[in-house]
Every structure is written in C-alpha cells, then in structure tokens.
Amino acid sequence: MLGERLAAALGAARDGAAGIESFAHLLGSRRVGPRGVALALPEVHEGSAALVAALDSLSAAVRDGFVETEDAAAADAACAVLGHAGVEVARLTDELSRAAAPAAAPGRSPGRGRGERGASERGIDARQRLALEASVRRTARELSGALRLSELVIATLELRPTPLDLIDVLRNWSASPAEGRPVVKITVASPDGRANEVEGDVRAVSGLLELAVGMVGAAGVAGPHISVSRRPDGRSAVRIAERAPREPAPAVALDVVVRDSGERAVAVARVVARRARVELVEAPGGRAVTMTF
Known part of the structure; x- marks a missing residue:
C-alpha cells in the first residue's frame, strides 16, 4: 500500500480539485443566480488557497516516496506536473480573491449607513461571471491532467501486473469522457488475436496508450492508427502512427479523449514505461511511437 x-x-489534492470542478459547474448552472455565485466565492477562494498548499505537500510526499527506489527522475517528472498545476491554482486563487473583494454598493456612499458591501451581497455581473467560469474551467482541466499524470507515476511504486486484453483496455478508455478535452478517432488492427494479450498493470498500460496517442497527435497525426503484432520472442508490439496504405484493415474504430500531450506528459510516459518495463521508442519527429510489452 502507498505510504x-x-x-x-x-487525497487532499483530489478533494481540492473536486471543489474547483464543482464551482465550475455552479458557474455554468442557470439555476444559480449572481448572488448565489458570490456567496460561494469566499469558501471557494479559501479552498483554492488550501489546494496550493496541498499540491506542495503532495510534491514533497512524492519525493519521499521515491527515495527508497533511488529514482529521482520519476519524482522529478511527477513534481514538474504538480508544480505547473500549483502555479495555475495560485493564479486562480488571486483571481478569486479579487472577485470576492468588497466593493462599494451601487448608488450608495460609504457615509450613508451601510458603507461598502462585499461581493456576497451585491452579486457579480454576467460578464464577470463568464470570465470567471472560463478561468475556473481552465484550472479544473489543468488539475485533472496533472493529477492523472502524477497518479500514473505514483502507481509505479506498486505495480500489479495482471493478464490484459489491449482491445478491452482501449474500449474502457473510449468509454471514459472528459469534459473540455479534445476527442479523436483511432483505429486498431490486430491480425493475430494473441498479440492483444499482454501482462501488465492496467493503470500503466492504459496510461501509456493514452499518452502515446497524445504524443503522435501533437506531432500532427490527425487519426492515429494502432497496429498490434506478435514478435518472435512472444512479446506484443504496439505501434501508434498514421495508417500505412498496405496495413490490414482496422478491426476496431473508437472515439477517445486526448488528455495530455505536452513535454511534461512525454516525460511521464518515459518514466512510466521504464518503471513498468515497457520498451518505448519514439520515431524522429514524434509521428510514431512503438511500445513493446
């Protein structure tokens, strides 16, 4: 078990991220008026500030967790992702602070009894609400990606290999929507059904497939094609690239969500592959990735 x-x-980071996600939904709800949003602002601001500290604590815990493995590169990959998320949450915290700051009530002067009223009393206008919603959703997406990537690295501390079917893994990925993330259509060809059968930790295998699709997509491959083949040594090779004209017809077509594809995500993919004993090879230019299980 994890320490x-x-x-x-x-857990604290997940709870904080869930709070940001909930506030994004509240901002987008027509049932919640301007005053209701404003009433929630102080609590959300407090939670956002606490989340900055929670992400720092998680980074420190990750570093300590990898001390025994003597794998500083793994800790670096996870902490780079968490550090970037922390900067994004700090930005949102400042924005929430400004939105919740007291402002003079329209039509009243400070000397006429009520003085200044906070945002919770006067509400926020439509323009401010739309801008705040866009900002909160941006942070929610960043947090979702950062936690997923860091959890992938953390999972390698306790890998649990089991028999897997790669097609089933891909179908499960296809069934997992993620709001605000781009969706691409992938095709899969596997002439030898036995090649789909691999031994691995489902979290690592699924995560690596997702990241590899994101990597080739970032290199300009619009419709990634996954070909699965059996090597002479009995291992399975998975190649993600454009479909070659003479390749076998795809057996499966799926719409999948592309979550992460930047430099930090690539660093995580390399670390997870190494620790999970998956051979990962990137073609020059990044338009093809091959993984051998």
Whole structure:
C-alpha cells in the first residue's frame, strides 16, 4: 500500500480539485443566480488557497516516496506536473480573491449607513461571471491532467501486473469522457488475436496508450492508427502512427479523449514505461511511437 503520508496528500489534492470542478459547474448552472455565485466565492477562494498548499505537500510526499527506489527522475517528472498545476491554482486563487473583494454598493456612499458591501451581497455581473467560469474551467482541466499524470507515476511504486486484453483496455478508455478535452478517432488492427494479450498493470498500460496517442497527435497525426503484432520472442508490439496504405484493415474504430500531450506528459510516459518495463521508442519527429510489452 502507498505510504500514509503520500495517500493523505493525494487525497487532499483530489478533494481540492473536486471543489474547483464543482464551482465550475455552479458557474455554468442557470439555476444559480449572481448572488448565489458570490456567496460561494469566499469558501471557494479559501479552498483554492488550501489546494496550493496541498499540491506542495503532495510534491514533497512524492519525493519521499521515491527515495527508497533511488529514482529521482520519476519524482522529478511527477513534481514538474504538480508544480505547473500549483502555479495555475495560485493564479486562480488571486483571481478569486479579487472577485470576492468588497466593493462599494451601487448608488450608495460609504457615509450613508451601510458603507461598502462585499461581493456576497451585491452579486457579480454576467460578464464577470463568464470570465470567471472560463478561468475556473481552465484550472479544473489543468488539475485533472496533472493529477492523472502524477497518479500514473505514483502507481509505479506498486505495480500489479495482471493478464490484459489491449482491445478491452482501449474500449474502457473510449468509454471514459472528459469534459473540455479534445476527442479523436483511432483505429486498431490486430491480425493475430494473441498479440492483444499482454501482462501488465492496467493503470500503466492504459496510461501509456493514452499518452502515446497524445504524443503522435501533437506531432500532427490527425487519426492515429494502432497496429498490434506478435514478435518472435512472444512479446506484443504496439505501434501508434498514421495508417500505412498496405496495413490490414482496422478491426476496431473508437472515439477517445486526448488528455495530455505536452513535454511534461512525454516525460511521464518515459518514466512510466521504464518503471513498468515497457520498451518505448519514439520515431524522429514524434509521428510514431512503438511500445513493446
């Protein structure tokens, strides 16, 4: 099991991210008026500030968690992702602070009894609400991606290999929507059904497939094609690239969500592959990625 400190830090970060996500939904709800949004601002601001500290604590716990493995590169990859998310949450915290700051009530002067009223009394206008919603959703997406990437690295501390079917793994990914993330259509060809059968930790295998699709997509491949083949040594090779004209017809077509594809995500993919003993090879230019399980 994960160390208590690491598990607690991860739980606190997840709770904070859930709070940001909930506020994004509240801002987008027509049932919640301007005053209702304003009333929620102080609590959300407080939670956002606490989340900055929670992400720092999680980074420290991750570093401690990898001390015994003597794998500083793994800790670096996860902490780079969490550090970027922390900067984004700090930005949102400042924005929430400004939105919740007291402002003079329209039509009243400070000397006429009520003085200044906070945002919770006067509400926020439509323009401010739309801008705030866009900002909160941006942070929610960043947090979702950062926690997913860091959890992938953390999962390598306790890999649990089991028999897997790669097609089933891909179908499960296709069934997992993510709001605000781009969707691409992938095709899969596997002439030898036995090649789909691999041994691995489902979190690592699924995460690596997602990241590899994101990597080739970022390099300009609009419709990634996944070909699965059996190597002479019995291992399975998975190649993600454009479909070659003479390749076998795809057996499966799926719409999948592309979550992450930047430099930090690539660094995580390399670390997870190494620790999960998956051979990962990137073609020059990044338009093809091959993984051998």
